[in-house]
Amino acid sequence: MATSQSTMDFLLDQLSGCGPVSARKMFGEYCLYFAGKPVGLVCDNQLFLKNLPQVRALMPEPVEGIPYPKARPHLLVSADLWDDRHSLGLWVRVTAEALDELAATRPLKKPRPQAGRGVKAVAELPNLGPRSQQMLQAAGINTVAQLRKLGAVAAYARVKRVTPAASLNLLWALEGALTGLPWQVVSREHRTSLLLALEQLQSASKDA
Structure with missing residues (x-):
């Protein structure tokens, strides 16, 4: 409720x-x-x-x-x-x-190296299976450079417009693919910030 x-x-x-x-x-x-x-x-x-x-x-x-x-x-x-x-x-x-x-x-953390550095194909990124890759391709996202430029939230929003059935698991997977974190960790520890960012992006799109 x-x-x-x-x-x-x-x-x-x-x-x-x-x-x-x-x-x-x-x-x-x-x-x-x-x-x-x-x-x-x-x-x-x-x-x-x-x-x-x-x-x-x-x-x-x-x-x-x-x-x-x-x-x-x-x-x-x-x-x-x-x-x-x-x-x-x-x-x-x-x-x-x-x-x-x-x-x-809290001690300062060293910057986390970006996942997928030197990788060009989305299929080589962690967390993204064949179904995820198909949804990304349908949304016109074929390379790691494109995905990184959009970021996980914007990429998920683009996929969602093309494939309404895409679940939030894809958002966790995309964030994990870009940060090197397992999607389960993303879902548990970064869920709120990602959902807020998605809500803000969707609200901005409606107002545009």
């Missing part, structure tokens, strides 16, 4: 006093932001915050939940807890602060 607009309006009103909170719709569900930073998801009319120890310590009885299939466990804040404005706002604000602390202490 997709999250209703009335549910989001109520949640945002409850959080209005804790700081710069906003939300963005994503395929019927929502991503929740604090000061522009994604702190959680609202799925099936329930709030799922990032699973961080700083936030768990503030909850009397922390409960984990899965916002969507194969997602990592989040901290579930069910709707019956939203009436407590103070606690709700505190949990959201501390999530954002904890994410800032985590980013500050």
